[in-house]
Amino acid sequence: MAEHAAVIGVGQTDFDAKREDVSQVGLIREAAERALADAELDWADIDAVVVGKAPDMFEGVMMPELFLAEALGGVGKPMLRVHTAGSVGGSTAIVAASLVQSGVHERVLTVAYEKQSESNAMWALSIKMPFTPIMVAGAGGFFAPLIRGYMERSGAPEDTGIRVALKDRLNALKNPLAHLKLPDVNFEMIQNSPMLWDPVRYLETCPSSDGACALVIGNEKHARAASAPPAWIHATNMKTEPTMFAGRDQVMPKAGLECAAGLYKKAGIQDPRKEIDCAEIYVPFSWFEPMWMENLHFAPINEGWKMTYEGATALDGDLPVNMSGGVLSTNAIGASGMVRFAEAAMQVRGQAGEHQIDGAKKALGHAYGGGSQYFSMWIVADQPLQ
Amino acid sequence: MSEENEPITRIITPVHVEYTYTPGVASERFLRGVREGKLLGGACDACGRVYVPSRGACPRCAAPTSEFRELSDKGTVITFCVVRVPAENIDVELPYCTASILLDGADISFTGLIQGCPFEEVRIGMRVQAVWKPEAEWDFSIGNIQHFEPNSEADVPFEDIKEYS
Numbered sequence: 001m002a003e004h005a006a007v008i009g010v011g012q013t014d015f016d017a018k019r020e021d022v023s024q025v026g027l028i029r030e031a032a033e034r035a036l037a038d039a040e041l042d043w044a045d046i047d048a049v050v051v052g053k054a055p056d057m058f059e060g061v062m063m064p065e066l067f068l069a070e071a072l073g074g075v076g077k078p079m080l081r082v083h084t085a086g087s088v089g090g091s092t093a094i095v096a097a098s099l100v101q102s103g104v105h106e107r108v109l110t111v112a113y114e115k116q117s118e119s120n121a122m123w124a125l126s127i128k129m130p131f132t133p134i135m136v137a138g139a140g141g142f143f144a145p146l147i148r149g150y151m152e153r154s155g156a157p158e159d160t161g162i163r164v165a166l167k168d169r170l171n172a173l174k175n176p177l178a179h180l181k182l183p184d185v186n187f188e189m190i191q192n193s194p195m196l197w198d199p200v201r202y203l204e205t206c207p208s209s210d211g212a213c214a215l216v217i218g219n220e221k222h223a224r225a226a227s228a229p230p231a232w233i234h235a236t237n238m239k240t241e242p243t244m245f246a247g248r249d250q251v252m253p254k255a256g257l258e259c260a261a262g263l264y265k266k267a268g269i270q271d272p273r274k275e276i277d278c279a280e281i282y283v284p285f286s287w288f289e290p291m292w293m294e295n296l297h298f299a300p301i302n303e304g305w306k307m308t309y310e311g312a313t314a315l316d317g318d319l320p321v322n323m324s325g326g327v328l329s330t331n332a333i334g335a336s337g338m339v340r341f342a343e344a345a346m347q348v349r350g351q352a353g354e355h356q357i358d359g360a361k362k363a364l365g366h367a368y369g370g371g372s373q374y375f376s377m378w379i380v381a382d383q384p385l386q
Numbered sequence: 387m388s389e390e391n392e393p394i395t396r397i398i399t400p401v402h403v404e405y406t407y408t409p410g411v412a413s414e415r416f417l418r419g420v421r422e423g424k425l426l427g428g429a430c431d432a433c434g435r436v437y438v439p440s441r442g443a444c445p446r447c448a449a450p451t452s453e454f455r456e457l458s459d460k461g462t463v464i465t466f467c468v469v470r471v472p473a474e475n476i477d478v479e480l481p482y483c484t485a486s487i488l489l490d491g492a493d494i495s496f497t498g499l500i501q502g503c504p505f506e507e508v509r510i511g512m513r514v515q516a517v518w519k520p521e522a523e524w525d526f527s528i529g530n531i532q533h534f535e536p537n538s539e540a541d542v543p544f545e546d547i548k549e550y551s
Contacts, residue, residue, distance in 0.1 A: 020395040020396065057401075060399070060401050120474065122471075122473050122474070123473065123474045123475060126473045126474070126475045126476060127475065128475055130405060130407040130409075131407075131409070131413075131417055131526055131527045131528060131529075132527070132528050132529070133527070133528065133529040134475055134476055135476065135478065135482075135484045135497055135498075135499060136484065136497060137469045137471060137473040137476055137484075138471075138473055140469075140471065141467060141469055141473075141484065144467035145465040145466055145467045145484070145485075145486055146465070148465045148466065148467065148510070149464070149465040149510075149551040152465070152510050152544055152551070153544075153548065153551070194470065195468070195470055196469075196470055196471040197467050197468070197469055197470070197471065198467060198468035198469075198470065198505075199467075242445040244445070244494060245444065245445035245446040245494070246430070246433075246435035246436070246437060246444065246446060246493035246494045247435065247446065247493065247549060247550075248446075248494075249549075249551075250551070251551060
């Protein structure tokens with residue numbers, strides 16, 4: 001890494017099931033304008049634009065980046081589109097960061113979004129294949145069996161998922177931007193919600209949202225000149241593996257284990273649970289919190305559920321996770337990874353308001369996508385990496 | 387505001403895609419097999435692991451799967467899910483149970499419907515057997531297998547199938 005890079009502006013839209021007040025163009029513009037305002041910059045200050053979203057069938061508009069250039073101030077500048085399924089928000093931010101770290105650009109605007117109300121994500125994920133009857137019902141149909149596999153291996157108590165969902169839903173009440181807010185939420189409400197993809201209940205599942213997230217990433221010169229505290233990017237990492245191969249551990253993918261280990265090495269982290277103050281991770285179904293606690297080396301294999309159970313991941317725990325309410329509360333799929341990265345940055349900038357962890361100095365942002373096959377992660381901190 | 391002056395926020399424009407699909411050598415062998423009621427797996431030249439259906443190569447070894455083997459239509463439930471939520475493209479009556487099934491002789495699981503027992507009885511390690519459509523209806527499709535149903539064999543211990551989950 002030649003140059004230090006830092007998040008100097010963060011902008012998220014309001015999230016809702018249907019943002020009928022804006023088009024896709026208006027949605028990304030809203031996030032970008034908020035990020036620029038936060039960075040105290042204007043469109044002319046931006047050198048390049050990196051935009052990301054999940055599969056195009058989620059809106060039914062092919063290659064939408066073609067009509068987003070003007071709205072993102074991309075005309076006459078380099079503009080890239082990134083796609084790595086659900087992890088795309090994270091990998092988009094990483095591409096933007098790399099353009100600054102490499103010294104190619106000084107200030108890059110990056111935006112990730114989804115406007116799910118314009119199509120049907122479950123349909124888009126269950127496209128008919130030739131010669132094969134389709135049986136896997138959307139993302140839930142794919143991930144629920146993996147969750148059952150984890151339950152069997154780990155012997156985790158059956159209510160672990162309910163506890164995760166309750167924590168994240170209570171956290172969402174402290175986040176003004178969260179989409180799904182249930183002020184009266186309690187354990188029984190989640191427990192009694194219908195089973196959609198047994199063992200996954202309705203309230204253990206993410207909503208379908210419209211929304212966007214934007215970041216301005218600047219080099220050291222601009223980070224030091226900014227009036228608001230920057231979130232210094234200590235390390236980024238991405239790893240990929242095929243969806244299916246013989247002997248693949250789908251519950252605990254190797255790509256994720258290696259991505260996290262590589263990330264910590266780059267960031268000089270020896271003991272992640274001790275050195276990282278809080279984490280925003282991609283949990284679209286409640287049980288993925290304990291699974292990813294293990295995949296991210298915060299807990300030994302088959303013991304991630306203990307962290308949830310003991311309250312370690314709660315706002316007052318030793319490793320708060322998904323302070324914002326997480327993907328369980330807000331899921332504009334393409335944006336979700338970047339929201340994790342942005343929320344991690346907001347924590348170390350002291351910008352997270354009611355869901356701020358006091359004194360957070362180092363935070364993890366995490367996203368995964370496809371069939372648990374794309375991983376993107378970063379570590380941000382209040383000081384540059386020494 | 388009269389209807390004429392109301393803003394248009396949404397119009398529906400259906401998408402339709404038609405594919406011309408070229409199965410390739412390995413899938414063709416598999417489809418010709420399934421047309422005859424046989425499940426053909428492909429063994430990796432390097433590690434020997436058996437894929438079904440085989441795509442012609444092992445992603446693990448980046449080696450071809452040259453040898454075809456006829457597999458049993460019996461297998462073991464690796465994991466499963468009871469679906470109670472509708473999806474537009476899926477024409478199976480709700481609720482239904484899908485399972486990852488490790489066919490005997492294969493090293494990768496195969497997705498199938500489980501029928502023939504109450505959902506509460508479906509479990510990891512359960513032994514199942516394919517139920518085929520009547521032979522007259524067989525086509526070049528995995529859909530020739532209607533579903534899987536439990537047979538009377540003893541469950542396989544989780545330890546023995548863990549690496550496939």
